[in-house]
Amino acid sequence: xxxxxxxxxxKEGSALAFVKRYLIPRLIQYFLVIFLGITAxxxxxxxxxxxxxxxxxxxxxxxxxYLDPGTMDEIIADLTEMYGLGGSWLDQYFAFWxxxxxxxxGVSFFQFPTRVNVLINIALPWTLGLLLxxxxxxxxxxxxxxxLAGYYARRSWSRVxxxxxxxxxxxxxxxxxxxxxxxxxxxxxxxxxSGGMExxxxxxxxxxxxxxxxxxxVLPALSLVILGGAVMFQxxxxxxxxxxxxxxxxxxxxxxVTESRIVGKYVIRNALLPQITGLALSLGQxxxxxxxxxxxxxxxxxxxxxxxxxxxxxxxxIMGITVFSIFAITTAILIxxxxxxxxxxRVRYN
Amino acid sequence: MQxxxxxxxxxxxxxxxxxxxxxxxxKAVNEVDLDIRENEVYGIAGESGCGKTTLLKAxxxxxxxxxxxVGGKIYYRVNGKDVDVTTLSAEEKRKLRWEFISYVPQxxxxxxxxxxxxxxxxxxxxxxxxxxxxxEEALNLAKSHIAELGxxxxxxxxxxxxxxxxxxQRVTIALAALLKPRIIIGDEPTTALDVVVQRGVVQxxxxxxxxxxxxxxxxxxxMGVQANIADRVGIMYAGKIxxxxxxxKIYGEAFHPYTxxxxxxxxxFGDKTMRESxxxxxxxxxxxxxxxxxxxxxxxxxxxxxxxxxxxxxxxxDHKAACWLAGEGKNGKAS
Numbered sequence: 001x002x003x004x005x006x007x008x009x010x011k012e013g014s015a016l017a018f019v020k021r022y023l024i025p026r027l028i029q030y031f032l033v034i035f036l037g038i039t040a041x042x043x044x045x046x047x048x049x050x051x052x053x054x055x056x057x058x059x060x061x062x063x064x065x066y067l068d069p070g071t072m073d074e075i076i077a078d079l080t081e082m083y084g085l086g087g088s089w090l091d092q093y094f095a096f097w098x099x100x101x102x103x104x105x106g107v108s109f110f111q112f113p114t115r116v117n118v119l120i121n122i123a124l125p126w127t128l129g130l131l132l133x134x135x136x137x138x139x140x141x142x143x144x145x146x147x148l149a150g151y152y153a154r155r156s157w158s159r160v161x162x163x164x165x166x167x168x169x170x171x172x173x174x175x176x177x178x179x180x181x182x183x184x185x186x187x188x189x190x191x192x193x194s195g196g197m198e199x200x201x202x203x204x205x206x207x208x209x210x211x212x213x214x215x216x217x218v219l220p221a222l223s224l225v226i227l228g229g230a231v232m233f234q235x236x237x238x239x240x241x242x243x244x245x246x247x248x249x250x251x252x253x254x255x256x257v258t259e260s261r262i263v264g265k266y267v268i269r270n271a272l273l274p275q276i277t278g279l280a281l282s283l284g285q286x287x288x289x290x291x292x293x294x295x296x297x298x299x300x301x302x303x304x305x306x307x308x309x310x311x312x313x314x315x316x317x318i319m320g321i322t323v324f325s326i327f328a329i330t331t332a333i334l335i336x337x338x339x340x341x342x343x344x345x346r347v348r349y350n
Numbered sequence: 351m352q353x354x355x356x357x358x359x360x361x362x363x364x365x366x367x368x369x370x371x372x373x374x375x376x377k378a379v380n381e382v383d384l385d386i387r388e389n390e391v392y393g394i395a396g397e398s399g400c401g402k403t404t405l406l407k408a409x410x411x412x413x414x415x416x417x418x419x420v421g422g423k424i425y426y427r428v429n430g431k432d433v434d435v436t437t438l439s440a441e442e443k444r445k446l447r448w449e450f451i452s453y454v455p456q457x458x459x460x461x462x463x464x465x466x467x468x469x470x471x472x473x474x475x476x477x478x479x480x481x482x483x484x485x486e487e488a489l490n491l492a493k494s495h496i497a498e499l500g501x502x503x504x505x506x507x508x509x510x511x512x513x514x515x516x517x518x519q520r521v522t523i524a525l526a527a528l529l530k531p532r533i534i535i536g537d538e539p540t541t542a543l544d545v546v547v548q549r550g551v552v553q554x555x556x557x558x559x560x561x562x563x564x565x566x567x568x569x570x571x572x573m574g575v576q577a578n579i580a581d582r583v584g585i586m587y588a589g590k591i592x593x594x595x596x597x598x599k600i601y602g603e604a605f606h607p608y609t610x611x612x613x614x615x616x617x618x619f620g621d622k623t624m625r626e627s628x629x630x631x632x633x634x635x636x637x638x639x640x641x642x643x644x645x646x647x648x649x650x651x652x653x654x655x656x657x658x659x660x661x662x663x664x665x666x667x668d669h670k671a672a673c674w675l676a677g678e679g680k681n682g683k684a685s
Contacts (some may be wrong), residue, residue: 251461254412255525256447258478266463271464313577345509347465 023057030334034068037326042093050313052109053079083109105320110312116320119305126196127301130217131286139279147268149233150240162237165230177223179295184219191219194298206210220297224290239271273344277336284332287325354427355565356386356409356533361406361422376636378404380589391566393580395573395612396634401589402569406537409567411435411443412451426450449479452526454536458518462510468521469506479529492528499524499554516547521555527555527558536568540575552579573616577601582668585609588633588643595669605671608644650675
């Protein structure tokens with residue numbers, strides 16, 4: 001929105017000027033990034049030495065089946081056809097775009113013959129449920145506590161929190177989470193050791209099911225919130241200490257503005273500006289999953305799926321997950337760009 | 351004789367810094383006695399680094415580490431009673447600010463919150479001091495106040511970055527006058543502005559002072575600005591006031607050799623001779639020369655100057671100087 005009643009007499013930019021000069025070029029850029037990203041993800045796995053057809057054959061041999069050369073050739077031809085690997089890379093590439101527009105990523109190689117869409121649909125709710133909540137919690141808690149600790153940096157509780165964050169933050173996540181798992185699931189058995197729900201339970205909208213899922217998610221979520229929150233805490237505390245030294249904060253203090261106003265509207269409001277960008281970016285990254293969390297807690301999700309796809313050379317599955325991820329990240333950045341003027345009036349697009 | 355509204359007694363404010371275990375003391379304000387009256391513009395002048403801004407901080411009762419009040423007292427005359435403000439609690443200090451004494455900052459570039467419209471900044475300052483019932487009234491007052499001061503009415507709907515430097519400075523001056531304080535303290539309010547805008551800002555300050563009949567304490571190194579607006583001027587050198595008098599006295603019959611250098615540096619119409627400035631540079635406040643701190647640069651230095659600081663000698667009504675040339679210094683201590 002352009003500035004209203006601008007006293008320095010600048011021209012008020014109309015909505016049309018905004019669309020022409022900013023929105024359209026920005027959208028073109030958005031689609032270009034997505035196109036290039038997807039193209040890169042199409043070609044890069046094909047340059048790796050993993051050949052999914054050979055791999056499937058090896059698996060068949062390893063199982064002890066004997067194949068005579070003629071049958072072998074037929075199987076190779078069939079598999080190549082089925083995996084969509086026939087023809088030159090360019091032919092495959094065009095065929096791929098054709099299928100993509102229908103929302104079809106083909107079949108998975110390593111969980112043949114399940115479709116990629118089905119695999120993603122199974123894993124996505126777990127990842128979204130876990131990472132959306134933990135990202136939200138660690139961002140909110142880290143910023144509020146870090147903001148207050150930065151403003152009252154001389155108080156003793158602020159120093160204690162700072163020391164705790166300083167100890168927790170450099171711990172490698174896999175050691176930290178494994179320690180939590182040992183302590184809270186093995187030594188004192190408060191939480192389950194692994195899984196997203198009890199084995200054998202079926203998905204339903206019952207209180208029993210929801211309770212079970214929540215109970216299983218406590219440890220993975222807690223580990224993510226504590227470490228993520230500690231990072232957020234330290235960043236926010238530093239930013240707030242810098243903002244606190246800014247002239248407009250000092251001036252408001254000299255003006256006898258009440259402390260609650262200074263903390264909220266002067267310090268934290270300004271310190272949050274870079275943090276908002278950070279939030280959007282981490283929300284975009286959710287779609288690549290949290291691999292280490294999923295491995296340590298044997299939690300279902302996109303991270304493990306992507307990991308397996310990469311080590312088995314499952315092109316279609318890699319494509320499926322990364323296309324999701326590319327869309328999510330570029331869209332998150334687009335949304336930040338478009339909404340940023342709402343948070344920082346100095347940024348205007350016209 | 352007008353009543354005193356702001357008074358200091360032997361005010362000492364030092365920066366105490368701890369550098370690699372060694373304590374370093376910067377004597378920014380050293381034994382200053384001030385007697386600032388109601389309904390006057392009091393100018394404080396001096397070179398950069400002579401302690402002017404620190405003196406203002408002390409006068410504003412905003413002494414915070416590393417600055418420390420080492421000695422002396424600061425009194426405000428609030429509702430006919432002398433209040434020793436150095437002993438007040440944080441909340442009592444906060445309440446005096448803007449209602450009794452307000453402040454115009456040096457650079458207005460970054461003193462306004464960049465994400466708030468000026469209206470919101472004004473609201474924050476008003477609402478922090480005015481009771482809930484009279485807020486609406488205070489806000490309307492602010493609007494008419496803005497118009498009276500010749501600022502465009504819609505200035506309150508703008509963000510700080512949309513205003514020019516001069517406009518922003520006028521906005522901060524208007525803000526300082528908002529609650530009709532008895533004292534307004536200005537820390538080089540004209541320094542970052544070009545001369546045309548400077549003139550407007552000085553006139554605005556003067557207009558406010560005439561309207562509110564209050565006191566303005568103005569710090570600036572610009573002797574031209576002082577001559578234009580101040581009723582009385584105090585000349586500061588190395589953390590001390592060395593000469594004080596009415597503006598006419600200071601500009602017409604300056605006594606202290608340092609003051610003379612300052613006055614002589616002003617350009618005059620038709621006079622094309624080179625302006626002579628004080629030789630050398632001001633001393634570091636962490637290492638002030640003994641005796642009169644000006645003696646290493648003084649053209650008329652005597653032996654006694656090198657060992658002893660003179661007291662004030664009255665040279666006439668409302669004019670005194672701390673210089674051995676003027677006399678023994680029996681009329682108040684400057685050292």
